[in-house]
Amino acid sequence: MLQFLQSPSSTPTRLFQHFIRFPNSNIFRSSQFQFPNRTPITVSMATLSPDTSSEGSITHVIFDMDGLLLDTEGFYTEVQEKILARYDKTFDWSLKAKMMGRKAIEAARVFVEESGISDSLSPEDFLVEREDMLRSLFPQSELMPGASRLIRHLHAKGVPFGLATGSHRRHFELKTQRHGELFKLMHHIVLGDDPEVKQGKPSPDIFLAAAKRFADAPVDAERTLVFEDAPSGVLAAKNAGMKVIMVPDPRLDSSHHGNANQVLSSLLDFNPKEWGLPPFEDSES
Numbered sequence: 001m002l003q004f005l006q007s008p009s010s011t012p013t014r015l016f017q018h019f020i021r022f023p024n025s026n027i028f029r030s031s032q033f034q035f036p037n038r039t040p041i042t043v044s045m046a047t048l049s050p051d052t053s054s055e056g057s058i059t060h061v062i063f064d065m066d067g068l069l070l071d072t073e074g075f076y077t078e079v080q081e082k083i084l085a086r087y088d089k090t091f092d093w094s095l096k097a098k099m100m101g102r103k104a105i106e107a108a109r110v111f112v113e114e115s116g117i118s119d120s121l122s123p124e125d126f127l128v129e130r131e132d133m134l135r136s137l138f139p140q141s142e143l144m145p146g147a148s149r150l151i152r153h154l155h156a157k158g159v160p161f162g163l164a165t166g167s168h169r170r171h172f173e174l175k176t177q178r179h180g181e182l183f184k185l186m187h188h189i190v191l192g193d194d195p196e197v198k199q200g201k202p203s204p205d206i207f208l209a210a211a212k213r214f215a216d217a218p219v220d221a222e223r224t225l226v227f228e229d230a231p232s233g234v235l236a237a238k239n240a241g242m243k244v245i246m247v248p249d250p251r252l253d254s255s256h257h258g259n260a261n262q263v264l265s266s267l268l269d270f271n272p273k274e275w276g277l278p279p280f281e282d283s284e285s
């Protein structure tokens with residue numbers, strides 16, 4: 001049974017789920033979720049089969065962090081909803097989709113311009129305003145379902161893996177302060193304020209930098225598998241020539257799924273064998 005978010009304030013309940021398998025073996029999953037105090041939403045999600053060129057070939061793995069390993073995207077949403085409410089505006093998922101995964105200043109520019117408040121609030125002032133609120137929330141960050149299991153599995157099997165997050169150093173430290181033991185298992189970590197990351201996702205900079213830092217670099221981009229939750233991150237991985245599995249929030253519009261090689265509802269659904277990686281020992285996948 002899948003779990004979604006571990007934060008008690010945002011945990012949805014799955015009301016029902018259907019799976020339909022089509023002849024090309026793509027699986028379409030339709031689920032209805034009930035979020036606390038909200039009307040139920042229905043999510044249809046394609047779990048795309050990996051294309052044949054990726055099967056059996058992955059040698060290295062790169063993880064995104066926010067919204068993929070850590071349940072932190074809700075903090076950004078909460079704070080940005082509060083800021084926009086001051087201008088009698090609503091923060092919705094179409095704007096969220098354009099911001100997530102990006103470097104802070106790049107996301108800030110999108111926020112003030114797309115919401116139409118750039119005459120009243122500069123991107124820099126927006127970052128200052130949200131900073132106090134975020135700093136008090138980030139230490140509460142919880143792991144996403146399946147994150148610990150997957151990281152510990154890859155580590156135990158000797159598969160090289162690293163982290164590539166748009167988060168800058170100060171935020172990274174706050175978000176991971178309760179999860180240091182797990183993040184220490186990463187071979188290396190590339191942050192959004194790394195000098196080599198000239199442009200944030202969807203530029204490939206951060207994934208190219210992460211690929212260069214493996215002990216056995218250079219690595220083959222086509223044999224590198226990225227896990228991402230954000231549309232900008234999926235594009236960044238594809239722009240780097242890598243394979244990408246998207247694990248999106250169910251509220252993200254499914255039009256953003258198309259660029260990924262595979263879309264999963266949860267890291268718990270990942271099947272390493274499909275990608276030539278050692279299978280989990282606690283299940284048949």
Ligand SMILES: O=P(O)(O)OC[C@H](O)CO
Binds near residue numbers: 067103230
């Ligand atoms: O999703 P990440 O880990 O690249 O982080 C990006 C921002 O900090 C949050 O959207």
Ligand SMILES: [Mg+2]
Binds near residue numbers: 065066100101228229
């Ligand atoms: Mg992310």
